[in-house]
Amino acid sequence: MPGGSLHSPIWKPYGLYGTIDHVYGFKAWDAHNGWTLAQGSVNALETAAYLLYLYWVYTYGEPESRQGRGAPAKETMGRWKALSESRTVHGRVAVWAVVLAYSTAWLTFSKTVLYWLTEAFSGFDNIGHNDPYTLFFMWIIPKWVASYNVIRSSADQSSSGAWLVFPAFMIYIFAQEILQGLEVAANGGRKSR
Numbered sequence: 001m002p003g004g005s006l007h008s009p010i011w012k013p014y015g016l017y018g019t020i021d022h023v024y025g026f027k028a029w030d031a032h033n034g035w036t037l038a039q040g041s042v043n044a045l046e047t048a049a050y051l052l053y054l055y056w057v058y059t060y061g062e063p064e065s066r067q068g069r070g071a072p073a074k075e076t077m078g079r080w081k082a083l084s085e086s087r088t089v090h091g092r093v094a095v096w097a098v099v100l101a102y103s104t105a106w107l108t109f110s111k112t113v114l115y116w117l118t119e120a121f122s123g124f125d126n127i128g129h130n131d132p133y134t135l136f137f138m139w140i141i142p143k144w145v146a147s148y149n150v151i152r153s154s155a156d157q158s159s160s161g162a163w164l165v166f167p168a169f170m171i172y173i174f175a176q177e178i179l180q181g182l183e184v185a186a187n188g189g190r191k192s193r
Contacts, residue, residue: 001029022126023119033143035118036122049104061087095181102174109167136170 001007002015017046018025023035064086067074071084119126127139 001026016138020127020130020134022129023115027126035115039111039115042107046104046108049107051101053097053101053104056093056100057087057089060093060097061089063087098174098177098181102171102178105167108163109171112163112167115166116156 001018007015014024022028023033027033028036066086067084071086074081074084077084088094118148156190
């Protein structure tokens, strides 16, 4: 929060954002609204789960020469191009990795939908004070721009629109992996594509 020891310089933009969306500002802080702390706690859990997934994939996965399903093109990744290569994890670790990633993506998606529904059902209590210009340029546009940027691999981490588009995409990809695994199991271990 503005005036706090950790506010400047990293979190300074949130001082402005807290005046646009009061759930992240002094209104919620003064009202002892638990949403922001609860959301932050779940964010920490999600981050740990995503990092564990990446650890499993890059520790136990075997690289393949083909482009990873759902991964951005290697040319657009620059020095992070290894993140777009396909890696295959086998056995029990593979099962745990895909279930963890699928579940965590659902958590991210659901939490964002919950936030948007809470805002809508409260009569837009936290953003309704904005004039149309401010709301459009400081809340709506940044959310949709961030959603677009997530698809292009350069997400704005402060936008909840991004937390709908990217997790929905991940849910789709990981569901395909789960279904493929179930099909292999149903076919007696024979892979079919």
